[in-house]
Amino acid sequence: MENIASFDLGRMRLSGNQAIARGVLEAGVRVTTGYPxxxxxxxxxxxxxxxxxxxxxxPFTIRVGEMLDQTGYQLAxxxxxxxxxxxxAALALGAVICKADxxxxxxxxxxxWDLVYGDTVFAKDKEKRIPVGSRxxxxxxxxxxxTAADALRVAVNVVPYTGGLGIASGDDRxxxxxxxxxxxxxxxxxxxxxxxxxxxSPSTAHTTVKNCYRLFEELGVPFAVIMNxxxxxxxxxxxxxxxxxxEVNHRRxxxxxxxxxxxxxxxxxxxxxxxxxxKLMPLFKQKIIENFEFLGNRVTEYGTEPKAMLVVxxxxxxxxxxxxxxxxxxxxxxxxYGDVVVIESNLVxxxxxxxxxxxxxxxxxxxxxxxxxxxxxxxxxQLLDLVNRRNLEVKILDLGIPYEPRIYERFSYIDHILNV
Amino acid sequence: MSSKQNPAPKHKAADEITYLxxxxxxxxxxxxxxxxxxxxxxRRFNRQLKLKGKDRYELIxxxxxxxxxxxxxxxxxxxxxxxxxxxxxxVGDGIKESCSExxxxxxxxxxxxxxxxxxGIKFAAKNKKFGAINVIYNNYNIRMTGGQIPLEVDFDKEGxxxxxxxxxxxxxxxxxxxxxxxxxxxxxxxxxxxxxxxDGVCVLDMGKDAKNSGIRMGHFIRSDECLxxxxxxxxxxxxxxxxxxxxxxxxxxxxxxxxxxxxxxxLDNDPGKCFGCGACIQFPCPVGALSFEGPSFxxxxxxxxxxxx
Numbered sequence: 001m002e003n004i005a006s007f008d009l010g011r012m013r014l015s016g017n018q019a020i021a022r023g024v025l026e027a028g029v030r031v032t033t034g035y036p037x038x039x040x041x042x043x044x045x046x047x048x049x050x051x052x053x054x055x056x057x058x059p060f061t062i063r064v065g066e067m068l069d070q071t072g073y074q075l076a077x078x079x080x081x082x083x084x085x086x087x088x089a090a091l092a093l094g095a096v097i098c099k100a101d102x103x104x105x106x107x108x109x110x111x112x113w114d115l116v117y118g119d120t121v122f123a124k125d126k127e128k129r130i131p132v133g134s135r136x137x138x139x140x141x142x143x144x145x146x147t148a149a150d151a152l153r154v155a156v157n158v159v160p161y162t163g164g165l166g167i168a169s170g171d172d173r174x175x176x177x178x179x180x181x182x183x184x185x186x187x188x189x190x191x192x193x194x195x196x197x198x199x200x201s202p203s204t205a206h207t208t209v210k211n212c213y214r215l216f217e218e219l220g221v222p223f224a225v226i227m228n229x230x231x232x233x234x235x236x237x238x239x240x241x242x243x244x245x246x247e248v249n250h251r252r253x254x255x256x257x258x259x260x261x262x263x264x265x266x267x268x269x270x271x272x273x274x275x276x277x278x279k280l281m282p283l284f285k286q287k288i289i290e291n292f293e294f295l296g297n298r299v300t301e302y303g304t305e306p307k308a309m310l311v312v313x314x315x316x317x318x319x320x321x322x323x324x325x326x327x328x329x330x331x332x333x334x335x336x337y338g339d340v341v342v343i344e345s346n347l348v349x350x351x352x353x354x355x356x357x358x359x360x361x362x363x364x365x366x367x368x369x370x371x372x373x374x375x376x377x378x379x380x381x382q383l384l385d386l387v388n389r390r391n392l393e394v395k396i397l398d399l400g401i402p403y404e405p406r407i408y409e410r411f412s413y414i415d416h417i418l419n420v
Numbered sequence: 421m422s423s424k425q426n427p428a429p430k431h432k433a434a435d436e437i438t439y440l441x442x443x444x445x446x447x448x449x450x451x452x453x454x455x456x457x458x459x460x461x462x463r464r465f466n467r468q469l470k471l472k473g474k475d476r477y478e479l480i481x482x483x484x485x486x487x488x489x490x491x492x493x494x495x496x497x498x499x500x501x502x503x504x505x506x507x508x509x510x511v512g513d514g515i516k517e518s519c520s521e522x523x524x525x526x527x528x529x530x531x532x533x534x535x536x537x538x539x540g541i542k543f544a545a546k547n548k549k550f551g552a553i554n555v556i557y558n559n560y561n562i563r564m565t566g567g568q569i570p571l572e573v574d575f576d577k578e579g580x581x582x583x584x585x586x587x588x589x590x591x592x593x594x595x596x597x598x599x600x601x602x603x604x605x606x607x608x609x610x611x612x613x614x615x616x617x618x619d620g621v622c623v624l625d626m627g628k629d630a631k632n633s634g635i636r637m638g639h640f641i642r643s644d645e646c647l648x649x650x651x652x653x654x655x656x657x658x659x660x661x662x663x664x665x666x667x668x669x670x671x672x673x674x675x676x677x678x679x680x681x682x683x684x685x686x687l688d689n690d691p692g693k694c695f696g697c698g699a700c701i702q703f704p705c706p707v708g709a710l711s712f713e714g715p716s717f718x719x720x721x722x723x724x725x726x727x728x729x
Contacts, residue, residue: 031517076549078547081546081547082510083540083543087539090507090511091511091513091514092514093511094510094511094515097518098515098519134518151503154504253521254520255523257500259493259497259500263499263500264503265490
């Protein structure tokens, strides 16, 4: 039986950063590491306060801190002490590879379990349970991923031992407090090839983060969540009930030896690298489709014979929900695109190709319009690849924007969708 | 052997032979000797506390990249994790966050990796939650990739400034070092921070230095008490008198020293392969059959000191 500690935050507005921190705590995370930098500092800053390293200074940490003390929640936080993002990621790696406890399978079948865990020291487990340990969060700003790239790339080579590791990246695509306006989706998606999501709202971020831990821990792969500058700092009213997963937080500690997995030398990593790309990646895609709504995504059909499909991601998705509330906007949408299928998606990588194929075969869709923020065009390029490989009779149009607009530019994402 | 799926390479030269053998370091490699002491120290620590079975303390060894640590994996199987260059110490501290209280984490770097991520080692020194034993394999250069000269390090000043207690060891004094590690494991549990610098672990370099200094290094000697030598004579007799029984005999009787120290010279009983490291002087041979003749690096790794001997 799950051991959940619930409490009421009361009336409170949370920023995107605090929403991620809340999701992390609800997932029962025990170790948090990171390196500060706008716009993500508040994530690890919250943990730093909650772990008692620095005084609690805001209503969120004061209220949650009381609850953590009452419930006996275990939390270790290492922030600026790690000296840089690479160390923060390496510390997180060390903490996450310790697996000495087990949980029952929730998402994987027995055959899929064999695929993920079949060549580890846990392969002989008759019940085919999931080896688990501390859940870990590592957060840094977008540039931090450049510094941490060494450790993050190795995290892929020791899959499935890195299941339970979440990485939060604050993308400063405005260049407000950074020397570059980097799009980290390129790094996490195309370079590290780990499941990557762009969160779209502080009101739902905690649920997505929590569910990512549940799914991707079992799949044995780390995941990344990204927020842009505006959403990191914007405060919104949130669901006040917080559920802490104490069972996860109080898992047995211990390191299980498996040097064939954890000593990353050529003979060990070569077969695993092949397996990751050829076998595990299709499994991840399949599981993402099976748990599409669980991860906070939604497919909506407007009209009966849609000839267009919109993929709205990140801040575009945040604004798109206005269509449901405002009939005038809905009319403008239908006038602009006709009947339309809309995929409101957090997912950046990997894109669930079979889902698109299914929708394209089910409806007479001629064009797919992709709305994403960032010069990497990670979703667009994946869909383009899908259409070419599967020979689909559909055009992909990139209608995203390369950088996050500054506030004084008066940019409206919904206007962009409806007027572009 | 070729098959349909894996055909034999077409352009392989007729006289080309590929030897399949495990990765192994030089006979006198100081890295291997330190690994032996780290492992043996843990055995003695458990024995001292009279701990058995599941109650025993367990060694977790988080290493950096480089030959100093690869030998620990290949030769001794004591290495548990090797990730990025320079990450050994900080990965070790991550492991400390999630491992059990019965597991003692030792981290290790070469001197190149020390420079690569000095801040990770500093983190281990400053983290008040846990003790730290950080071993540095100091061979004064970046050996594995061709002998580049690294940034000079004054371990005593730097390590002390971080907050480590600095201990220099001669890697070839294996018994002394095992006793030292036995003591250090206890101090680790008291959250003390210790950096152990094993100086002069590359016997190739030291061998050259000795040669250039005109020092003729010594070599090991086995007395007739050696179980393997005795057994070899027995095998010869059986081969001569009862050849049909030969196949039932094991090839060796003991080989503890050669296997323990991962020394090809001892394994092959060939003093010609001996680098003169002298690690066998302190090896606990069950019958006391090992001795050493001439100067050895276990006496000193300083050429000036060796000249005096």
